[in-house]
Amino acid sequence: xxxxxxxxxxxxxxxxxxxxxxxLGFTKRRDVPIGDDSWLTVVSPESPDGPELLLxxxxxxxxxxxxxxxxxxxxxxAQFAVDDVAAEHARLTGRGVVFTQPPTDVGSAVMAVxxxxxxxxxxxxxxxxxxxx
Amino acid sequence: MxxxxxxxLDDRTRRLVLDELAxxxxxxxxxxxxxxxxxxxxxxTRQTISQHLGVLESAGLVVTERRGRCKFHYFNPEPLAExxxxxxxxxxxxx
Numbered sequence: 001x002x003x004x005x006x007x008x009x010x011x012x013x014x015x016x017x018x019x020x021x022x023x024l025g026f027t028k029r030r031d032v033p034i035g036d037d038s039w040l041t042v043v044s045p046e047s048p049d050g051p052e053l054l055l056x057x058x059x060x061x062x063x064x065x066x067x068x069x070x071x072x073x074x075x076x077x078a079q080f081a082v083d084d085v086a087a088e089h090a091r092l093t094g095r096g097v098v099f100t101q102p103p104t105d106v107g108s109a110v111m112a113v114x115x116x117x118x119x120x121x122x123x124x125x126x127x128x129x130x131x132x133x
Numbered sequence: 134m135x136x137x138x139x140x141x142l143d144d145r146t147r148r149l150v151l152d153e154l155a156x157x158x159x160x161x162x163x164x165x166x167x168x169x170x171x172x173x174x175x176x177x178t179r180q181t182i183s184q185h186l187g188v189l190e191s192a193g194l195v196v197t198e199r200r201g202r203c204k205f206h207y208f209n210p211e212p213l214a215e216x217x218x219x220x221x222x223x224x225x226x227x228x
Contacts, residue, residue, distance in 0.1 A: 068202065071202040071203055072202065072203060072204050073161060073162040073163055073179070073183075073203075073204070074160075074161020074162055074163035074164055074203050074204075075161075075162075075163045076163070098201065100161055100164075100201075100203045100205075101160070101161065101163070101164045102158070104164065104167070104168070106167060106168070106171035106172065107171050107172065108171070111167070113161075113163070113164070115201065115202075121203075
């Protein structure tokens, strides 16, 4: 068994696609119309055949209270790996992205949390090589 | 009020929470929990930390601010300054 797809709920699929591709740097993989929405996924250009992230419409009534409660406590809904959290923090802040948690060294890794403008908090993490633990 | 402050400080986890908040900018519950787990090895649930933050907030040692959709917690030293004003510690040490 392999993980080939995970998802985040997004308020607006087209705005989400713009943010996830133009700002974060992912690549559109699938965009298949289904009714008024689409089966819309992105992948990392570093692993185009790797796991897809589904940008799923947030219309279900359970989504808002679920996300509001988690956002209030600062809890991210997805995590992406980066090589350098401080560099990504600087790059994304320059693009107007708001971080709810600055780059934080937690010993085995550096992590930070930002608002994806689509209704989610996202964690980025750079694990340190084992020797540096 | 002073009694609330001493009660709030009479707990190792709550003192560690204050250490982390005093050391930096406002923090979400998620960040506080991550720091307590990774820096201090505390295996406590988010609900427990949330309750500790409630005690600290009641004592005035923590204040919260809502920014965007998140709630941030800050250390407020004022209750401790009140204690220092009431029992002038600096005069004692100058003897």
